[in-house]
Amino acid sequence: MNAAGPLPLTWLYVPGDRPEVVTKALGSGADIVVVDLEDAVAPERKAYARSATAELLAESAPGPVPVHVRINSLETPLAAADAQALAGLPGLAGLRLPKVDTAEAVVRVARWAAEAPGASSRTDGVPPLYALLESALGIENAFTIATAHPAVRGIALGEADLRAVLGVTGEAGLAWPRSRAVVAARAAGLAPPAQSVYPDVRDAEGLARSCAHGRALGFLGRTAIHPRQLPVIVRAYLPTDQEVEAAEEVIRAGSGGAGATALPDGRFVDAAVVAGAQRTLALALARGR
Template sequence: MKGFPLTWLYAPGDRPPVVAKALASGAHVVVIDLEDAVAPDRKAYARSATAELLRDPQPVPVHVRVNALSGPWGRADLEAVAPAPGLSGLRLPKVSSPSDVVRVARRVVSARGGVPPLYALLESALGIERAHAVATAHPSLRGIAIGEADLRADLGVRDDVGLDYSRSRVVVAARAAGLPPPTQSVHPDTRDLDGLMASCARGRALGFLGRAAIHPRQLPVIERAYLPSEQEIEQAETVLKAAAMTQGAQALPDGTFIDKAVVTTAHRTLTLPQTP
C-alpha cells in the first residue's frame, strides 16, 4: 500500500477558485464535486468549468464525483469529463447495484477508448446489502466507500455507532473483492478537529484507510491519525526481525505472541506511508 492516498479533499465544481486552492492544499487526491455541493441552477456551469480544467494534466490526482445516472445531470457529466486527459477517476454516487457500475463503464468506454478508474459510493441500505456484488461489478472499479450522510438518512440512524455495522460490512466487502481498504466518509464539522481525530481513530480500528475531507484544515488531522506511530513502526520491525530468525510461532520478551497473522499485520504497517 505504498503511496496509498490518505486524504481526499472535496471541492465544489462551480467554484474554480476553491478548486485551485484544493489543488495546492497538499491533499493526496482532489475530488471535484458536481453532485451534492452544487445547486441545480449551477450544474451546467460546474460541469463546463470542470471539463475545461481537466483538459490539462493536474499537479495531483483529480477525481470527479458526477451526478447519479438516474437523475437529469449524470449522463451529461460523464460526456463532459470522462474523456478529459486530467481526469484520474470517477466517483459514482448512490450506487445500489452492480448494474449501476456496469452502466457507467459502458457509457464512458467509447468516450476515451477505455474506462477510467471508478469508485462506488454506497449510500443506502440496499447498496450496503449488495456491497460485495458492487465491489466485483467491473474490472475498472478500484474502490468502494460509504456516503454516510445519505445512508444515515436512509436508515434513520441517530447515533454514530448505528453505522458501525455498515462500515464493517463495506470493509469486509472491499477486502473480499481484492480492493484497497475503503476511505472514511467526511466529518461534517470542519472546526471540530478533536472530534475528527477521535472519529478517524475509530475508523482506523474498523479497517478504513484514509478519509475524505471538506476543508483543508482537516487534512493534517486525517494524515496524522492514519500514519503509523513511531511505536507501531518499532513494534512491526521487532516482529519481522524475530520472525526472520525463527520459524513458526514464538513469543517476544515482552510476551507478545508472534504467528503468521501477526507477521502479516507487521508487514502491512511498514508498507503504509510513515511520518516524515
C-alpha cells in the same frame, strides 16, 4: 501515484462550479482532490460545473495531485452526460459514483465512460471507478458492487444519506454498515475504504476521535470538506513511532522463516501478523516516517 506516495490518506471535496477553489485545493496538501458535481452544486450551475471541470481535466497534468470527479446521481440524465464528457480526458484520475445500489449501476457507468471521446486512450476505455454506498440496498450489495467491473478501485460510505435512510441518530447504528464496507472491500481485493466526511470543520478534537474509531474498524484515511481537516486526518492515520517499532520487531521475528513464533513479551507472530506489520511499515515509509 503522486508526490504524497502510493497510499493516499486524504481526499478533499471541492465544488465543481468554483474553479478558483479547485485550483486552491490542488495546493492544499490533500493526496487527492475530488471535484464535486453532485451535492455541492446547485441545479442551475450543473452544466457550468461540468464544463469548468472538463476544461481543467483537458490538460494531462492539472495539478500536483490526482483529480477525481464525483458525478451526479446515477438515476438522472446528468450522470451519463458527466461520464461521457469527462471519462476520456487525460487529467482525470477517477470517477466517484454516488448512491450506488447495485452492480448493474456500476456497469452502466463503465459503459458510458467507454463511450466518451478519448476513452480509447485508456487501457480498457474506463477510468478508475469508486462506488459510494449511501442506501440500505447499497450496503446489502456491497461485495457485488465492489466486484462489478475491473475498473472498480474502491468503495466507501456516504454516511449523510445513509443516516437518513436508516433513521440513525448516533454512531452505534452505523457500526455494521461501516464494518460491512471494510469487509466487502478487502474481500474484493480493494484497498481499505476511506471514512466518510466529518461535517463539523471546526471540531478538530471530534474529528481526531472519529478517525481513531475509523482506524480501529479498518478504514484507511478520510474524505474532507475543508483543508483544515487534512492534518488531523493524517496524524490520526499515520502509524505512531511505537507502532513502527513494534512492526519492525514483528518483521525481524518472522524473517527466519521458521513458521509461527513468539516475541519476548508473549505476542504471537505468524505470517498474517507479519503481513500486517509490513503494511504498517509501508504506510510509514510512504509518508516519510
